[in-house]
Amino acid sequence: AKMPAATDLYQIDSLLSEEELLVRDTVRRFVAERVKPQIAEHFEAGTFPQELVPEMAELGLLGMHLEGYGCAGMSAVCYGLACQELEAGDSGLRSFVSVQGSLAMYPISAFGSEEQKQRWLPGMARGEIIGCFGLTEPDYGSDAAHLTTSARRDGDVYILNGTKLWITNGSIAHVAIVWARAEDGVRGFLVERDTPGFTTSTISHKLSLRASVTSELHFADCRVPVANLLPNVRGMRGPLSCLNEARYGIAWGVNGAARTCYETALTYARERLQFQRPIASFQLVQQKLVVMVTELVKAELLALQLGRLKDSGRLHPVQISLAKRNNVREALQTAREARNILGANGITLEYPISRHMNNLESVFTYEGTDDIHTLIIGQAITGENAFA
Numbered sequence: 592a593k594m595p596a597a598t599d600l601y602q603i604d605s606l607l608s609e610e611e612l613l614v615r616d617t618v619r620r621f622v623a624e625r626v627k628p629q630i631a632e633h634f635e636a637g638t639f640p641q642e643l644v645p646e647m648a649e650l651g652l653l654g655m656h657l658e659g660y661g662c663a664g665m666s667a668v669c670y671g672l673a674c675q676e677l678e679a680g681d682s683g684l685r686s687f688v689s690v691q692g693s694l695a696m697y698p699i700s701a702f703g704s705e706e707q708k709q710r711w712l713p714g715m716a717r718g719e720i721i722g723c724f725g726l727t728e729p730d731y732g733s734d735a736a737h738l739t740t741s742a743r744r745d746g747d748v749y750i751l752n753g754t755k756l757w758i759t760n761g762s763i764a765h766v767a768i769v770w771a772r773a774e775d776g777v778r779g780f781l782v783e784r785d786t787p788g789f790t791t792s793t794i795s796h797k798l799s800l801r802a803s804v805t806s807e808l809h810f811a812d813c814r815v816p817v818a819n820l821l822p823n824v825r826g827m828r829g830p831l832s833c834l835n836e837a838r839y840g841i842a843w844g845v846n847g848a849a850r851t852c853y854e855t856a857l858t859y860a861r862e863r864l865q866f867q868r869p870i871a872s873f874q875l876v877q878q879k880l881v882v883m884v885t886e887l888v889k890a891e892l893l894a895l896q897l898g899r900l901k902d903s904g905r906l907h908p909v910q911i912s913l914a915k916r917n918n919v920r921e922a923l924q925t926a927r928e929a930r931n932i933l934g935a936n937g938i939t940l941e942y943p944i945s946r947h948m949n950n951l952e953s954v955f956t957y958e959g960t961d962d963i964h965t966l967i968i969g970q971a972i973t974g975e976n977a978f979a
């Protein structure tokens with residue numbers, strides 16, 4: 592057999608269908624043409640490239656794996672491949688798509704009334720309505736089940752009070768999916784931008800996910816119509832099932848970031864001369880590249896099997912935790928080693944490495960920290976809860 596390409600050493604492409612390859616290549620081209628040329632500037636300026644939202648909508652990337660109401664209804668594997676290609680550009684873009692599709696549209700699709708679905712989903716799929724997902728609070732991150740934002744019923748409204756922190760898309764969202772404690776447990780609310788008592792502020796001075804909007808949401812006697820309550824879910828199952836959708840996409844997405852770092856380091860190592868030889872000819876550099884490509888192949892296979900399990904309706908959340916934990920960890924390690932191989936050049940925005948490395952620090956922490964996924968898997972295999 593002939594030597595496989597260094598970029599697909601394990602011939603994983605041969606495990607993908609024509610349609611899957613088409614989706615992958617279409618999003619890859621979009622990222623090459625529309626994202627890569629300008630993303631470093633956005634990162635430096637701390638701005639989200641909002642002008643790309645209609646283009647991502649046009650490609651069917653918003654609510655891509657949801658059925659009906661203007662959504663593309665693609666398979667989980669296609670959705671995963673799209674996340675992978677977007678994150679090969681920047682984790683901020685993939686975060687936008689994860690939040691819009693998995694954290695904002697998914698709960699409406701899964702737990703909303705017929706009226707809510709018709710009112711929100713088509714506009715969200717077109718990118719005209721942006722959504723966000725408010726679960727985390729200043730005092731409750733990993734321990735989200737103890738959230739304190741309150742929702743008190745008063746006739747035909749709920750009165751919300753509290754603060755949500757670290758909310759992606761918060762200040763650009765037209766609608767916030769907010770998880771608050773009502774009399775009957777944690778409930779989800781669709782809070783519209785102009786609702787009196789609802790304000791947002793943007794978090795600045797981030798050194799990670801700079802090309803993504805992160806915000807604080809405030810609710811001060813914010814009166815939300817009962818019609819905006821998500822009727823079909825109660826308790827932490829609501830937010831947790833959304834997180835499972837988003838974590839699924841992350842397990843794929845970070846492989847894109849890792850691939851960009853690996854390919855950049857490989858190309859650089861073959862061109863950069865020191866001691867009159869390409870640095871790729873040194874054993875220590877080769878070893879780093881070999882670890883990177885090995886971990887990338889393993890992570891891609893984990894993601895693909897995760898997708899096949901999801902598409903066949905056999906997916907268990909512990910499998911998502913395993914892939915999210917492993918793939919983010921290894922992507923971060925790959926970014927750090929790539930930074931090393933690029934030497935001083937590795938610290939600049941001229942190359943994508945440091946940008947990805949810094950982004951991946953957020954991805955390591957959000958959607959269940961690395962530690963939390965360790966505890967989820969630990970509990971699943973031992974039967975012992977080590978959380979509290």
Ligand code: FAD
Pocket residue numbers: 690724725726727731732733734756757758759760799800805953956957958959960961962963966977978979
């Ligand atoms: P903490 O929970 O305080 O954790 C701090 C440290 O303690 C971590 O290392 C953690 O692993 C460890 N730890 C906590 N509990 C345990 C335990 N039982 N055992 C061992 N170790 C433990 N949230 C949203 O709701 N919506 C969003 O859109 C959103 N977007 C985000 C975007 C960005 C850029 C970032 C950085 C965060 C975002 N988040 C969002 C919040 C994110 O989900 C939280 O940061 C995450 O859940 C961790 O919470 P925390 O930061 O409060 O850390």
